[in-house]
Amino acid sequence: MxxxxxxxxxxxxxxxxxxxxxxxxxxxxxxxxxxxxxxxxxxxxxxxxAAAMLAPLAESAIAPESLVRMGMHALERWPQLLAGLPAPVFFQREGTLLVWHRQDANEAARLAATLQRTQAAVPGLPAMQRLDGPALAALEPALAGRFAQGWLLPGEGQLDxxxxxxxxxxxxxxxxxxxxxxxxxxxxxxxxxxxxxxxxxxxxxxxxxQWSALRGVRGEVLRLHAPGVALRRPTRLAHPRYPLYIAPKPGHVFVVGATEIESDDLSPASVRSTMELLSAAYAVHPGFGEARILEVLTQCRPTLxxxxxxxxxxxxxxxxxxxxxxxxxxxxxxxxxxxxxxxxxxxxxxxxxxxxxxxxxx
The missing domain is CATH 3.50.50.60 (FAD/NAD(P)-binding domain)
Structure with a gap:
């Protein structure tokens, strides 16, 4: 009934x-x-x-506080929803790591200030943790010596x-x-x-x-197999032109993305976008130079x-x-x-x- x-x-x-x-x-x-x-x-x-990252504070760089609250709700609800399914689903909450190259320090500072304003405005968000080089290396050994500093956004997660x-x-x-x-x-x-x-x-x-206000926002995403890379948590690279995320999945698979283009074009990814994503990933870790490209994907997100x-x-x-x-x-x-x-x-x-x-x- x-x-x-x-x-x-x-x-x-x-x-x-x-x-x-x-x-x-x-x-x-x-x-x-x-x-x-x-x-x-x-x-x-x-x-x-999608990369299926559960990152309300990280996404507040472009998302309003209302979506941050929705994301916080989801972080607690996903384990309940997954527990009722008949097959296991990879899920983790080890935080999001934000890093940047020295020449992009101003962009990183601007982004950190935005995230700190969100943190102050939305109760319950865990405090960001600033990392120096040794702390970053201890947290994510694969990045030891590659970045002088970073930020950890605790409690954020991802799933497959x-x-x-x-x-x-x-x-x-x-x-x-x-x-x-x-x-x-x-x-x-x-x-x-x-x-x-x-x-x-x-x-x-x-x-x-039936809903004429909808539009498509095109995104291009790579799926890579990189046994030589051992990132343990989603990592974001602050960059003024093409900010990058790398989301590690089981089996040394990494989802790398994503471009954001105001278009509902579903044609294959452009050479430019693919090269930018690959070069940015390689700049985060040289092990991606020996990765195998599993897929180059394009999709349009439904957007109001x-x-x-x-x-x-x-x-x-x-x-x-x-x-x-x-x-x-x-x-x-x-x-x-x-x-x-x-x-x-x-x-x-x-x-x-x-x-x-x-x-x-x-």
Whole structure:
């Protein structure tokens, strides 16, 4: 029996947000039909390309305080969500390391000042820790002698995006009240939900025909296999033109990114972007010179005009969840919990806590 005021949900889109919501709805007792234009491997989803870093303070360089609060919520929620999945997912919280080359000290100082303002404004954020050369080498031996100083952002984390997508798929497959419809694109206008039904649209850029404010922001990402590099935590390089992140995954795989281009172009990565990412990674650690390039990936993140997410009632009983931009893994647990609260007719306390707009409420 459903614990929600409806017992049947149609979820459109099976990327990260669609899978999380479908599983939550099924566990609440709903019969759930999931419709996805692609296949079970999430090949067309932005989530498959992402680095899946959970770094609210680091992301505050470009993200507002509301998203920082969502990210803090997610850091505590992810272990709970992962514990309920039928397959293990790599997850760690060893902090984010910020480093810079000597010639970029001014950029690093500007970035550190921004992060310190966020830290002062958002209660509960752990204090940044300044590292001199020896402290940095003790924390991350692979970088010994390469940087004179750095910052540690304690408590931040990451997970393995592809393991998570696969584990969510397995979780949905195991639910007897879930039906998965692959290669079956659907749009909200294909449904006329009755009182006992809801339609939840999680299609990202696929929802642009119904949400014209959406735009794509292109990102290019590398996946490298580098047995000669032993970084233990996500590392960010401060740079005035192409700031870089390197996220270590299991098996000596590293996700390196990411460019950010105002375009919904999904063509292959440019030579320039690829060279910049590779050269920046090599400048962090020369071991990347012998790395093998596993993939050069391109994807567009679904983004609203203010670069913040939103919930929107497209019609009665039709809720859209969109605009996660480059922060999908960092904020999706907060989006999940806020959306489930709204769908359960339990008010908007979480949405207000996160300054998450609920648009066009009928």
């Amino acid at each position: 459903s614990t929600l005021p409806f017992d049947h949900a149609h979820v459109l889109g099976a990327g990260l947000m669609g899978r999380l919501l479908a599983l939550a709805l099924a566990r609440a007792g709903c019969a759930v039909d999931v419709y996805e234009a692609g296949g079970a491997d999430a090949e067309g989803a932005a989530a498959r390309v 995006n592809r393991e998570l997508l696969a584990a969510l798929f397995a979780g949905l497959q195991a639910m007897p009240n879930v039906r998965l419809h692959w290669h079956s694109p659907r749009a909200p206008q294909d449904f006329s939900p009755a009182a006992h039904e809801r339609v939840v649209d999680c299609r990202g850029l696929g929802a642009k025909p 005009p203010d670069n913040r997410p939103a919930l929107r009632w497209l019609a009665p009983r039709m809720l859209q969840v969109n605009g996660l931009y480059r922060h999908g893994f960092m904020i999706s647990p907060a989006m999940l919990d806020a959306a489930m609260q709204v769908l359960a007719d339990q008010g908007d306390a979480l949405a207000r806590r996160f300054d998450l707009p609920i648009l066009d409420t009928p």
